[in-house]
Amino acid sequence: MTKKISGAEFPLAKIFSSDFDYVIPSYQRPYAWTTVQAGELFSDLHDFYCKEDKEDTYFLGSIVLIKEEGKPHAEVIDGQQRLTTLTLLLAALTHRASGQIRDAFHRYLCEPGNVLEGLAQKPRLTLRERDSAFFKRYVQDVALDELLALDPAQLENESQRNIQANARLFLQRLDAAFGADATAATQFGGFLVQRCFLVAVSTPSQQSAFRVFSVLNSRGLNLLPTDIIKSDVIGKVKPALRDAYNDTWEELEVETGRDGFAEVFGHIRMIYAKDKARRALLEEFRERVTAKVPSAEDLVTKVIEPYTQAYLVAKHAQYVSTSNAAEINALFRWLNRIDNSDWLPSAMKFLAEHESDASYVHWFVKRLERLAACMHVCGYDVNSRIERYGRVLSALEKPHSMASPVSAIELTDHERTSFLAQLQGEVYLMTARRRNYLILRLDSFLADGAATYDPSILTIEHVLPQTVAKDSVWAAQWPNVADQLRWLHRLANLVPLNQRRNSQAQNHDFERKKKAYFGGKQGVSSYVLTTQVLSTPTWTPSVVEQRQKDLMDVLSTSWGLK
Incomplete structure (x- = not known):
């Protein structure tokens, strides 16, 4: 099998044809485009369509596929948001049409099948398993009236709510643009499939596809770094284990939320680097973390999973133990009142390795809260805080226990003196955040x-x-x-x-x-x-x-x- 990467520009009539049979792999994130992105897409398309020059073509960007040459099966590594949204727009046009025009539009949603060519009836695009039946039932079978009648609160997930909301938006926009003029809507549909183009980048090699995906998306497309890291990591997991590791990853992302998960990766970078980030998280995580871990499996099970669980305990004050839990969680709540999260990597590192020793956790978190409070009340800048926590993280890498605790978490004599001076001083003149924290803590x-x-x-x-x-x-x-x-x-x-x-x-x-x-x-x-x-x-x-x-x-x- 060749690992050749090929790229070609195709009109949507070709993109949504029997040449491509798109499947969204289970490890991809859910459909996330809201009415904001869908509305921008429609406005851009309609504005371009209304221009006087009817020969110009519109470029919709690129998609990255794992696909063997000559075979339609295409695993979508990048582009599912656009493919799904364009399918929704084509479904809205199909919904408005009738007779032969409706049939013509519907062929872009589903392969009608051809016994002579060995083509089975099936959707052009198969979403992730959790949403594929829903998408087929309401969008690709064009039951949009039924879709819009569903109670959004009763839909299974955010992805399905986005599908419903964007279907409603497209129907409203088409109605506002063309009203009852079926001919005008059909002409717009013709523009869509004939003059709107996507570049399809294909390779039969998964590693190669992920590399292309990473290059494209590290240059400014709207993805979180964790999405790209996920593609790097899950793509390197042994195929037999990939689904299980993907499920673990998604469960962690659901528990933390997407933004919280991105925050976890920033903290993991700090645990390894012990200094201030100077470049993009994606670049630094690969260099400082991924390169130091023997395998993709180890990265998930020995780094990302334990540190994410430790993050959740510290961030949400959820420490569980038969002793000291109430005191420890109270301290975490105070730490979370501080106006920065620079303390979290130290807490995550400690909890990931010593969570079972409740008395030592209590000892450490009590001193961590004091150190964080000292720097907060004394007005340390971010560089000073990062340097100080870096010393704690370095000390945490050496052997330590309750019998021989980590001393770097203790205040130095200078810190103690500075802290007392601030407490004795004109507290009211501090910034509101520092002053309020101190008085409530007292x-x-x-x-x-x-x-x-x-x-x-x-x-x-x-x-x-x-x-x-x-x-x-x-x-x-x-x-x-x-x-x-x-x-x-x-x-x-x-x-x-x-x-x-x-x-x-x-x-x-x-x-x-x-x-x-x-x-x-x-x-x-x-x-x-x-x-x-x-x-x-x-x-x-x-x-x-x-x-x-x-x-x-x-x-x-x-x-x-x-």
Whole structure:
């Protein structure tokens, strides 16, 4: 068998003919084009059709096939979205037509069969097993009225909902463009099959087809890197195992979601590279990960699967154990509140190798949360964070256990000192994300982890107001302006509230402020920090100074900063 790659430009009349018998392999992702992409395709085709020059041809891009020369069977490696969408458009044109015109359109959907030529009746395009019967029943057999009558919520998957939505869109667009003018619609159909072209790139070699696919799609077509990596990897799995490995891959992608799965691959790249990404994920993953793993089977079972499961545990706080699980998941929830996910590769690496040791997991995740909080509160930039986590990942590659734990996760003396300085400083002047994280984390320490928080309705308010009127009670209790400036923006003078700012109440005296503002409608607060203030009789410099010491003691003890 030759491994020759051939490419030729064909009109859709040839693309949807007995020369090609398209099959979408099971490892391909589902039909994903929405009405956005389908609508753009129709608009482009119709706008081009309406141009005055009726001889111009329209190029629809390329498809990549595993196909032996002279044989119609064609496994679609790239192009299923376009082939499926074009089939839907042809089905909509067939639906509107009647008599011989309808029969002519229908031949592009299904091979009518010819006993003399040995051609069986069958669809031109067979979708993945999960959707093939649905597509044949409603689209290729042109039962579009029945298709549109189905309840989208009761369809099996997103792919079928996209098929239904795009069929409806094409019928609406054809109606808007041509109305009841059957001749005009037929002429548009003639343009579609005669003057619209696809380039079909064919090779009998699967490896060769995947290589072509990767080259085409690493140059800007709309696929996630994980789709291309999947083609690389699944194509190299032993044929007898391919379906099982493909099912494993798809289950992982379903569990994480497509974007989440792409995030997993970025984190796996970091686990191996331990430095900041400088090139495209596809290129770096191949170089830093794939090239280091002995086989495609090992890449799936020993890298992608365990790291994806570890990602799900950390990302969704789903650690399961008879001991420490609640504490570990609480720590994961706090880690997920931080405004970056740079901590995840370290968590994934650790969990993938030590998940069964609950006490060690608790030890590690507690320190990981402290390190992440330190960098978050201190405002580390991405380069500094990546460099720091890179040191943790390097240490995780060496032998370690609860008896001899990994020390790189501990704060250095410099980090500890910097962290304490930030906690003691003017917290209110931090960015909102850093400030809110710190104050809610402090409140959780006071609540012993029992409280839950909705940061979407959080505001941080000053007890001593930012503006002290000269004739106010505040001025009498805080006569020294230096004291006001010293304590105004520090932790002790800040309270979290579950309400929008009340600018009129901000400058009330302490008693009135507690009743009308801090306590809410019921006179109580869901925050321990605010409840403490509500139970404080006066608010003077000495009270605030003592409160600052108490709060710092809580943070120092809880985060182990002493």
